[in-house]
Amino acid sequence: MSNTFQTPRGTYDILPDEMGKWHDAERIMREVSDLYRYQEIRTPYFELTKVFDREGDSSDMVNKEMYSFRTKEQYGEQSESYTLRPEGTAGTIRAFDQHKMYATNELPVRLYYLGPMFRHERPQKGRQRQFTQYGVEALGIKSPQLDAEVIALGVDIIKAVGIKSVKVAINTLGDDDSRAAYRQALKDYFAPHIDELCEDCHRRYEQNPLRILDCKVDGDNPVVLNAPKLSDYLTPESKAYFDEVLKSLESLGIDYEVDDRLVRGLDYYTDTVFEIISVRPESGKAATVCGGGRYDHFIDYYGGPELSGIGFAFGVERLLTLAVEEGHVFNEDRPLDAYIISLGETGSIPLQVAQELRHAGLTAEVNFVPRSLKSQFKSSDRKGAKYVVIIGETEAAEGKVNLKRPGEKEQITVDRKDLVRTIEGME
């Protein structure tokens, strides 16, 4: 019978063979976060739809990619619309506001998250429907140095997983006044060219013409390439702020490139926006590993005070792919210290020996299949055991075990109670 049960399109299983690199990458991300004193926050995988679908948001993520569902009217509750989280910032800030973290902590509050996100996109290389993001948010303070700190953290994580060929692309979207002036300039510019743009861009023209610059269809259209530049519409304050961010990056020795077409896919950004991009040509469309920016009007949206914040998110799958392509070798999960094999009537003694090893901090696995010693030794090799513990009927009765290193001829017999000490002595 063929197996008709498969993972949904755009999702995948991570099988145990692949898990070592995930654990290692997650450990690295947590360790670098600790160095910068960013603390983990875990929010639900689903939220009320209105947490993500904010008024006036015109991004593709909100308009086209969300997994939303209505709950049944039951348990005395109204039917509600919920959405699987497509990103981590909204839930994090909702929590920051809900728990009044701005009042109970010194600002900025530095947070990170790590977990699955869900977007209904067309699956392709580097684009899944369930994927993993690591992200940070530094909340409550607007400072160019904090922007540089956040970018530095992103760069450090990328380096720590062994990715060398990346660059930071950075831009400013300016403050409210800068953007209002620019939006008008774009409208005036695109008005006579509207027929040359894709359908989605017609909607973008009405909702937020800045989005046209980020269009995946029209991105290389000369009409889009020749559009006015935001840098010409910046207020002096926004320009000074951006200059200070760039200076701070330089002071940390972080290479960057100002890309004045970088507007980012989400609507809530103000001032600094940035991406960390692989410069390896093979990476193609999956080249952007990390995207982020500052937001001035997000924290107050969920009922908090008018505070600014900055954050970024990595796609962990893209990060892992790049790391592996660049030849980084991840630490595997713990290897097998001892494989315990037996012959004859040994009852639960092999099990007890394994337990003694585990409680001494050694990894141990027991053979439970009645079969020849030869076949058990083969398993031990396949599992890569560092030691084989062999227990026969006589040893079992006398409280002894045999110990052997695979590949070595000799085997020694020791008292069971001395096994851990003997192994430790051989390390």
Ligand code: ATP
């Ligand atoms: P893109 O332009 O590639 O669609 P985005 O602007 O939608 O990216 P963000 O919302 O900023 O991306 O998410 C940050 C990072 O999350 C991306 O740089 C990418 O590494 C990763 N990411 C986003 N969408 C997906 C996806 N569908 N599958 C895998 N990773 C993703």
Ligand code: MG
């Ligand atoms: Mg996207």
